[in-house]
Amino acid sequence: MSDRKTLLRRLTLIAALSALGAAVGALERPLMALIPLPLPGFKLGLANLTVLFTAYRLRRRDAFLVMGVRVALVNLAFGTPVSLALALSGGLCSAAVTAAFCRSRTLSPVGVSCAASAAHMAGQIAMAAVILSTPALFLTYLPWLLLLSIPTGLLNGALSIPLIRRVPARLTVFPAAPKP
Amino acid sequence: MKLRTGDAVVIAAVLVTAAFLLFCPRLFAEKRERLLAEITVDGETAAVLPLDQDAVFDCRNGVVVTVSGGAVSVSESDCPDRLCVRRGPVSDRGAVIVCLPNRTVVRIVSDAESEVDGVV
Numbered sequence: 001m002s003d004r005k006t007l008l009r010r011l012t013l014i015a016a017l018s019a020l021g022a023a024v025g026a027l028e029r030p031l032m033a034l035i036p037l038p039l040p041g042f043k044l045g046l047a048n049l050t051v052l053f054t055a056y057r058l059r060r061r062d063a064f065l066v067m068g069v070r071v072a073l074v075n076l077a078f079g080t081p082v083s084l085a086l087a088l089s090g091g092l093c094s095a096a097v098t099a100a101f102c103r104s105r106t107l108s109p110v111g112v113s114c115a116a117s118a119a120h121m122a123g124q125i126a127m128a129a130v131i132l133s134t135p136a137l138f139l140t141y142l143p144w145l146l147l148l149s150i151p152t153g154l155l156n157g158a159l160s161i162p163l164i165r166r167v168p169a170r171l172t173v174f175p176a177a178p179k180p
Numbered sequence: 181m182k183l184r185t186g187d188a189v190v191i192a193a194v195l196v197t198a199a200f201l202l203f204c205p206r207l208f209a210e211k212r213e214r215l216l217a218e219i220t221v222d223g224e225t226a227a228v229l230p231l232d233q234d235a236v237f238d239c240r241n242g243v244v245v246t247v248s249g250g251a252v253s254v255s256e257s258d259c260p261d262r263l264c265v266r267r268g269p270v271s272d273r274g275a276v277i278v279c280l281p282n283r284t285v286v287r288i289v290s291d292a293e294s295e296v297d298g299v300v
Binding site: 104105106107108110111112114115118138139142143144146147149150153154157 | 182183184185186187188189190191194195197198199201202204205
């Protein structure tokens, strides 16, 4: 495959995955509103499946793009400047952790997803602590979000495994095996 | 793609971090902030009494300050209105009891200096 064609396919895939992530993220908002949990900042994070998939099946740096575009889309459409800042900070942390760990031989996507989920909470709280100038959030709020990040991380990790394995290789630019 | 050992390590690390964050303020809370009653007479500090130790302090100007059960109060005063005595015990950081006729101020401060100067 020529370089230009590869680039084009990669770009198209990133765009499609970003849009898919944004759609899942947008659908998740009313879903989370149904669950009466008094924990702002908590959601299932199903949209992060696209970032996980991207990190495993495309290039790791593409995960940052997919995260940024989907977070920006959802928050520009439904959010506020504050929600955008929180989601970007959390997303950046979780994408960084995903990119760092997804080639690890000791971690399955489940572990990567749990780490990413926890990193998202930490990044989100870090930004919230700055915006509200309340560093105490790290002690009062972050622990609960971290505890909740485990079940959501497990859920996303478990869902990501069939996605990463079963989506046909011809749909993605690179084969499932990591490139050197 | 089965679960691997690293996955358990990640989950354990998150749990330990959460537990640590949750419990570390309780471990250090008492040490970190200790409330003190600062007694000022004529603008000069007459005494600093820790609120966690019961004490009675005679300011020698007609005012007697009592620390009891984590709260401080002016227990006696020879001033006409006795507003300072009627103020009763205070225990919050920044709280102030003032006896103007005797030019005495009792203020609760933290040993780790707070950014709040006073609460009226």
